[in-house]
Each structure stands twice: as structure tokens, then as C-alpha cells.
Amino acid sequence: MQRSKAESEEAGRALGHGGTINADICIIGAGSGGLSVAASTVLLGMKVVLIEKHLMGGDCLNTGCVPSKALIAAARRAHDMRTAGQFGITAVEPQVDATAVNDHIKSVIAGIARNDSVERFTGMGVEVIHAAARFRDKSTVEAGDTLVKAFRFVIATGSSPDVPAIPGLDKVPYLTNESIFDLRQPVGHLVVIGGGSVGMELAQAYLRFGAQVTVLESLKALGRDDPELSDVVLKHVRAEGLVVREGVRVERVSGWPGAVQVMITTPEGVVETVEGTHLLIAAGRRPNVQDLNLEAAGIKYDKRGIMVSSGLVTSNRRVFAIGDVIGGQQFTHVANYHAGIVFRRALFRLPAKVRNELIPWVTFTDPELAQVGLTEDQARQKHGTIQVFRWPYHENDRAQAERATEGFVKVVTDRKGAILGAGIVGREAGELIQIWSLAISQGLKITAMTEWIAPYPTLGEISKRAAMGTYALTAGKPLVRKMVGLLRKLG
The missing domain is CATH 3.30.390.30 (FAD/NAD-linked reductase, C-terminal dimerisation domain)
Structure with a gap:
């Protein structure tokens, strides 16, 4: 069936081609925060443009919260099988099928993805453009062959894994949260650099799948939490068999696929080498500000992210920034919380402000x-x-x-x-x-x-x-x- 001219233009815009669009609000980034702003503002009759250069749903759906919790859920079942004896049920060693576990993860993502899809948001009336966004000036963004002029902009581009400058790392295959959920083969010995929430969650999960796991942390594992609480977790995971080495300095990395070596210096000054089959980098996140040409829009930022007021307004009063891209507490629910503040400020001119003391966080270890x-x-x-x-x-x-x-x-x-x-x-x-x-x-x-x-x-x-x-x-x-x-x- 042949498309009408209007349908062809709409499809072209979804691919990043479509001349100039004038909008009430333009959102850059279709992660959790960006989608929340889009869904709430379009319902009030606003002309909304949503720009995403990669996957709808962002990090949370595709490489973060959703796949990690699906992985943890599978690992929990394996652990339950090993520890069933305390309930009067014969304990068994589970047979873990890495390919089937990965299929489970992908199935969970697919089940949620329809809620974040282009089809759903275009059906709501949102103009979706699949292209990289770049500011031309304070009130114009370029996305593919499309120019978007808007009264308000929201930057919700999120963050990416921060890969530290470790000598030799550029020559060795390594995993991050953006690639570990694509593994479809068993892991023999996983070496994790970084003992924060992400590193510890994934470390315990792979331990429960039957891998050896060593976590290397330069300071204290789970160091952002109350030590009286985090010590309970550390004691438990060590009792399960997880090796957590704190206060170590990673000197260099070497190796090849299936065999990696990480040279460390212990707190006592002893140089050692930790060997494994896979290497996971979980050393924090960096804000996605590159290639946005923020300077053209008069938006200030530094290595920690875009600078905003307590009302999430950037140095360009037309532009808000929310979620991971502003640094601070980098959680999906924070991005959603920020979206609500932008909604109240941008549409109703209410004096809503961020209250960080209200933000909870959870590390999904066991x-x-x-x-x-x-x-x-x-x-x-x-x-x-x-x-x-x-x-x-x-x-x-x-x-x-x-x-x-x-x-x-x-x-x-x-x-x-x-x-x-x-x-x-x-x-x-x-x-x-x-x-x-x-x-x-x-x-x-x-x-x-x-x-x-x-x-x-x-x-x-x-x-x-x-x-x-x-x-x-x-x-x-x-x-x-x-x-x-x-x-x-x-x-």
C-alpha cells in the first residue's frame, strides 16, 4: 500500500530526515528520563520532539537495570538449588546453560521494550527522530537532516561506562555493562575492576553461575554506603566464595581472549598478578556530553557533567538537563524524578527543585x-x-x-x-x-x-x-x- 505524503514525511523524520520542525519541547535522549518527559508533556497537547541516536529505552532497558536484574534473578535460582537443604529439600548443583540464561535476559528486555518503542511514542503524538543530536545555537538542534527549533529543550543523554587509563587495557578484550549481557558462553574466572554497586552485583551473579570471581577495588568495596551495613554484604559474599580485594592499585593489564592478567599492588606494597578468563570494567560512569556541541548553545559543563541549578536549568535558560548527564546520583528513578520536576517547571512554571535527601538507592546483591x-x-x-x-x-x-x-x-x-x-x-x-x-x-x-x-x-x-x-x-x-x-x- 502506498503511503500518503504526510505518512512519508513522518517516517522520514523518524529516520532523521525531515527539514525543519518547530516544537514546544525537544528532548535529546530516549532513556527513562527523556521518555517520561515526552509522555507527560505530549498528553497536554504540546508539540514534542524526541531525538535518540541509539536504542529506545536507553541504558536502563538495554544494558543496565533491566538486564542486570534479569541476570541476578537467574543466578538467585541457581543459588536456591544449592541451598535448598535447609528447607528439607535435597540440594543439587544446577546445570547452568549460559546461552539459555542470555535468552532469558533478552526475553525480559523484549517484554518491556514495547513500552519504550518508537511505535508507542509516535502513536501518542511524539515526533521521534532516530539520529545524533547537535546544537547549532541556543534554540536549534540538528538531528540528521532535520533542524528542530524549540521553546524548551531537555538533555537526557545519560552516561556510559568510564574506562580508566590502565596501561595495556587498550590491547586486551574487556567487558563493561554494555557488553557483558551479550555473553552466551560460560565464564571460567571473572576479574572485576571496581567494587561499587554494579561490580558487586554482577560479581555475585557470576559466582552463583559457577564461575570463580575476583573483585579488585582501590578503596573500600561498596564505599558509598554506611559501612555498618555494607560490611554485612561483604561478609556474606565472601562466605559464598567471592574474592574481594580492597585497597589494591591496578598497575597494568595484559593477555588475550580467554586469558587475562591483571598486575596489582597490594596495600602492603606487594606486586601480584591476578589471572582470569574474562575482565569486567565496573569503575564508574561518565556523562554523555560529547558531540552535543554544548558550547554553541551556551551550556556549561565539566567532566562531572552538565551544570544545572536546583531546578535542573542549565546556563541556557531554555535548556534543562536531567539524569546521569548532570552527574550526581546516577539511577533510573533519579532520572524519572528529574523528569517530574521539569514537567512542573516547564509547563506550569512551578518552583520545583531537586531534593537529594529524598532519593533512595539500592544495591541488588544478596x-x-x-x-x-x-x-x-x-x-x-x-x-x-x-x-x-x-x-x-x-x-x-x-x-x-x-x-x-x-x-x-x-x-x-x-x-x-x-x-x-x-x-x-x-x-x-x-x-x-x-x-x-x-x-x-x-x-x-x-x-x-x-x-x-x-x-x-x-x-x-x-x-x-x-x-x-x-x-x-x-x-x-x-x-x-x-x-x-x-x-x-x-x-
Whole structure:
């Protein structure tokens, strides 16, 4: 069937060909943040253009959150098979089919991809251009053969793996999060450079698939988290067999496909060589600002990313920047949070601002590690006198039934009881942290967290029991005890 002229022009624009488009808002980057802005603004009748040079859904869908959690889910099943004996079920060594695991990952991506597809967004009325974007001036972007002039722009180009300048690395095959999810063969010994969230999650997953895994970290593994919490994770993964070497300096890399050697210097100054079959670089992220020609638009940036105000406005007042490209906390939910702020500011002119203290994060190791707000050390530095409340998983009936008794909830308040932060290490920590995130967002005191009813038996009771610690502190005060004594005498 022959297309109409209008249909042909629309298809041409989707491929990056289409003359000049005038838009209310132009979004560069179709990752989580960019898609959120596009979906919300087009519903209000705005003329929206979305430019993406690679894959719809961005890093999260294709090479980040989604494939990594699919991989972790598969690894968890393998681990459950090995540890089933504690439930009275005969434990077996799983037969891991690396090709089938990869098919599982691709299937999960495909199941979600339709929600982020070009077809879905063009059906909503968004003009989608598949091309690289480059600013021509403060109000014009070039994408393929198309010029886009817009009243507002949103840069949501995300980030990419940061590959450190290690001697020899350019001559050795290595993996990043952009390539590891394409592996379809078994891994013998995975050497991971970087002990942050990404490195530790993938390290434990491949360990559970039967590989040997060594993590090399220059400082402290999981160093951005409360050490009291992260130490529980490190103790657990080491007990599983993961080798985590902290405080080492990587000197050089050599080798060939299937055999890599990493020369390190230990904290004691001893030079050693770690050998493996595969090398994974998980040493952080860098913002995707290259080739955008930001200078032409008067947009300031540095190696950490695009500089923005608390309202996510760049040095060009027409342009917002959100998500990983501005540095800071690089999580999918942060990009979505930023998208909501842009929506309120750009369309309704509301004075919305970023509140970083509201942003939770989760490391999906087993046990999980979650945090929102200030850690204990940060709270002491900022507020001086604080209160800390804890409750262990092993005192929870559901945790006992699930044989998941490792971990605890930790809550930090100021001396008046205002919640400053919460951290959780243990089963489903990413789910349990959400009620504390809500509490902080609403400015609640710790006493408010004792007043909701947790269904029994659930892990959620652990959070309530941690909050109940405030009554123990109150009961220990001489004045309170004296008052209770007087009331008892009154009958």
C-alpha cells in the first residue's frame, strides 16, 4: 500500500530526515528520563520532539537495570538449588546453560521494550527522530537532516561506562555493562575492576553461575554506603566464595581472549598478578556530553557533567538537563524524578527543585543494601547529636520462616526525633526502604512510624520494631519513670 505524503514525511523524520520542525519541547535522549518527559508533556497537547541516536529505552532497558536484574534473578535460582537443604529439600548443583540464561535476559528486555518503542511514542503524538543530536545555537538542534527549533529543550543523554587509563587495557578484550549481557558462553574466572554497586552485583551473579570471581577495588568495596551495613554484604559474599580485594592499585593489564592478567599492588606494597578468563570494567560512569556541541548553545559543563541549578536549568535558560548527564546520583528513578520536576517547571512554571535527601538507592546483591537520606556518619557531621535505632532480621518471624535472618534496619534521627535517614541490609531491603523514603519526604518524626499497622507475618514489621526503639529511650528517662510511678500509685 502506498503511503500518503504526510505518512512519508513522518517516517522520514523518524529516520532523521525531515527539514525543519518547530516544537514546544525537544528532548535529546530516549532513556527513562527523556521518555517520561515526552509522555507527560505530549498528553497536554504540546508539540514534542524526541531525538535518540541509539536504542529506545536507553541504558536502563538495554544494558543496565533491566538486564542486570534479569541476570541476578537467574543466578538467585541457581543459588536456591544449592541451598535448598535447609528447607528439607535435597540440594543439587544446577546445570547452568549460559546461552539459555542470555535468552532469558533478552526475553525480559523484549517484554518491556514495547513500552519504550518508537511505535508507542509516535502513536501518542511524539515526533521521534532516530539520529545524533547537535546544537547549532541556543534554540536549534540538528538531528540528521532535520533542524528542530524549540521553546524548551531537555538533555537526557545519560552516561556510559568510564574506562580508566590502565596501561595495556587498550590491547586486551574487556567487558563493561554494555557488553557483558551479550555473553552466551560460560565464564571460567571473572576479574572485576571496581567494587561499587554494579561490580558487586554482577560479581555475585557470576559466582552463583559457577564461575570463580575476583573483585579488585582501590578503596573500600561498596564505599558509598554506611559501612555498618555494607560490611554485612561483604561478609556474606565472601562466605559464598567471592574474592574481594580492597585497597589494591591496578598497575597494568595484559593477555588475550580467554586469558587475562591483571598486575596489582597490594596495600602492603606487594606486586601480584591476578589471572582470569574474562575482565569486567565496573569503575564508574561518565556523562554523555560529547558531540552535543554544548558550547554553541551556551551550556556549561565539566567532566562531572552538565551544570544545572536546583531546578535542573542549565546556563541556557531554555535548556534543562536531567539524569546521569548532570552527574550526581546516577539511577533510573533519579532520572524519572528529574523528569517530574521539569514537567512542573516547564509547563506550569512551578518552583520545583531537586531534593537529594529524598532519593533512595539500592544495591541488588544478596542480601540487598538500601539507603535513603543521611547515613549515620553524615548525620553526625551535619547535626551533631543524633539518635540511632536498629532492629535485626533475626527477631522477625517471617525472616525466620524464610531462613533470611541476616541483616537489620537502621534509622537515624535528630535529637527531636525527625528522621534524617534510614538504611537496610537484608532480604527485600529495596522494598522495605520505601516506607522510610515516604517518611522523610513528608517530614515525619520517628514516632509516626510506630502508628501504622504491619500485617503479620511480614518483613515490614522490622521497620516498625526499629521505630519502637524511641519508646525504649523515652522509658529510660528519670522523669518519665517517675511519672509512671505516680500514675501507678493513683490506681
